Amino acid sequence: MHSRILSQVSVAIILLSVLSLPFAQQTPPAPLSINPLKIKKLEIYGIKKTKKEVIKTLFGLDTGAQYDSLLVANGEIKLERTNLFSKVDVLTLKKADGVDLYIIVEEKFYLVPYDVGGQYFLQKYGKEEFWWRLRLGMEFSNFRGRMETLRASFIFWDWRSLALSWQKPLLSTPYYFTIGASVDYYPDEIDWSDNTTIVGRFIAGRKVASRSRVALGLVPIYRNELHSSGIQQTDKPLIIEKDTLNNYELFSTLGWSSDFRKSTFDPSGGWYLYTDLKSNVLYSGKYNPYFQFSSDLRLYHHGIFKDNKIACRIATVFRNTDGGPLNNLQYGGEGTIRGYLHRQFGQQFEVNNSFLLSMEYRFPIYEFPPIELPFLAAYNKALASLQYRIDGAVIFDYGRFSKEFKDLFALDAKKMESGIGIGLGLRVMLPLFEKSVCADLVWGENPYTETFDFYRKPIFHVYLDMFY
The missing domain is CATH 2.20.50 (Outer Surface Protein A; domain 2)
Incomplete structure (x- = not known):
């Protein structure tokens, strides 16, 4: 009992002592002195054509700069987006006196x-x-x-x-x-x-x-x-x-x-848009000046099965007035509306406005074994082997063409032509060169009859590189 009383008295004395002390203003602790690491060394490997100063400029960092892992990662992304290299790696080696960076690239x-x-x-x-x-x-x-x-x-x-x-x-x-x-x-x-x-x-x-x-x-x-x-x-x-x-x-x-395509060659997703406003109002020569607005929208999506792709293109040309006989728009053939002769549309009257819709369902047919090219590998490692494959495509093209803008989508237009092309295509795909050889067999709808019927004889189109 006596010990319990003594303990309680001791606690009370300690509390009174603490309370009797004056409250001092607390000062925050001094910040730790951390010296930021700097880039001590920046070395580049794998280049034969590209200048070192170009890579350093694109990378955004050089020796003496403060090291930041986010900036290094962003610099690596910038190098990849240049489309100059088939492979980009950035290695980081931290030391007590700085950071060594090693940029390793493989040129295309x-x-x-x-x-x-x-x-x-x-x-x-x-x-x-x-x-x-x-x-x-x-x-x-x-x-x-x-x-x-x-x-x-x-x-x-x-x-x-x-x-x-x-x-x-x-x-x-x-x-x-x-x-x-x-x-x-x-x-x-x-x-x-x-x-x-x-x-x-x-x-x-x-x-x-x-x-x-x-x-x-x-x-x-x-x-x-x-x-x-x-x-x-x-x-x-x-x-x-x-x-x-x-x-x-x-x-x-x-x-x-x-x-915003996933890749510039044979994309499987994303989109691309190009718009252009042009005019010859500065100098039109013998004819009246005009304004023209053009657009080209390309959409990509994966298909039903693995490695299948859906590609869509919508292209338009709109003018405020007639562009004159030398600026007449003409369509037909690859790149515009397949299933027709080159420049078949635009002969009946002067065309100033157009609308094109093209779609392809693309699918792989056969991928050949790679061809080894040892005699070219010494020149460029990317040429050590050549890979290529055969792809197929189901094709649909549609186009409308008119002299006046108001007639482009009118049901009772007097000076308007339209066409539809349906067919099949083969593509030889060369990913190494980002090239393709295309052959299309397309049946065109007869635009000169009131009934909906197609030409019996298809048009054969051969060209290099897919247009979208």
Whole structure:
């Protein structure tokens, strides 16, 4: 009992002592002095063409910079999105005196075929005649090792053409510019005329966020159509008369593009959008100026079964007024509406407005074993083996074309044409070069009858690279 009383008294004395102490203002503890790690070493392996300073600029970090794991991960993503490398790895080694970074890349094959293929035509100068053109082009997607793109293409035989373009990104900024020019000389399929077109391009743009771009451009164009006509008089030789139709124009353009596809080649998901507003109001030559709005939307989704894909494209052209005879829109053939001859639509009247809907259901047929290429592996590891496969496609194309915008979707339009194409296609897919060789067999609906019937004879289309 006595010990219990003593303990209670001791507790009371301690409490009174604590309460009697003056309350001192508490000061926060001094912060710990942590010296942030800095990048001591940055080494790059695997490059043969790409300049080191280009990779450092794209990566966004260099020696002496403060180390941040988030910035390192973001730099690795930036390198992957350049589409310059087939593989990118960044290794981090932390030490007491700093951080060592090792960037390991595997370069792609930069010199690849561009716009290679051929086209055949069944009409020439308004008569049935078989002729064709051969397209041959090359693209250097990492010109001078600085992410510049240099393209050159040629067209041979009855259609002759030369085109050159150069695109340069300003790596320390989001800006880029493009200059280019092309010359085409070709016979007309419908009229007895030979056509010459000279085009120049001067474009300046910038990246917006990570997947979009905006661009301003100037496009001077010269067009010349040399028309011939024959006059036959009794007992006299055929008299050939020639008439020239030409015009100079200067277009200004404002374009926007957004690319949210999972991959640029054979995507299985995502979408891509390109819009363009252009006008020749700066200089229209002999004809009235006009404004034109164009759009190209591409949608991708996985199919019903594994590795199946659904691809859809919606393309439009709208004008506020007539663009003149030299700016007449013409459609038909690959890239527009399959199942019809090239430029079949746009001959009955001048077309200024169009709507295109294309869909493909794509599915794999057979994948070949890889072909080993040891003699090319020494030049580039990405060329050590060549893989390719055969894909199939079910095709549906639909198009409407009109002179006036109000007639494009009108049921009682007077100057409007429409067509439907249904068919099958084969694709030889070359993932290494991100190229495809396409062959389509498409039946077109007869646009000149009131009944819904298709041509018995399909149109065979052969071309390089899928258009969407």
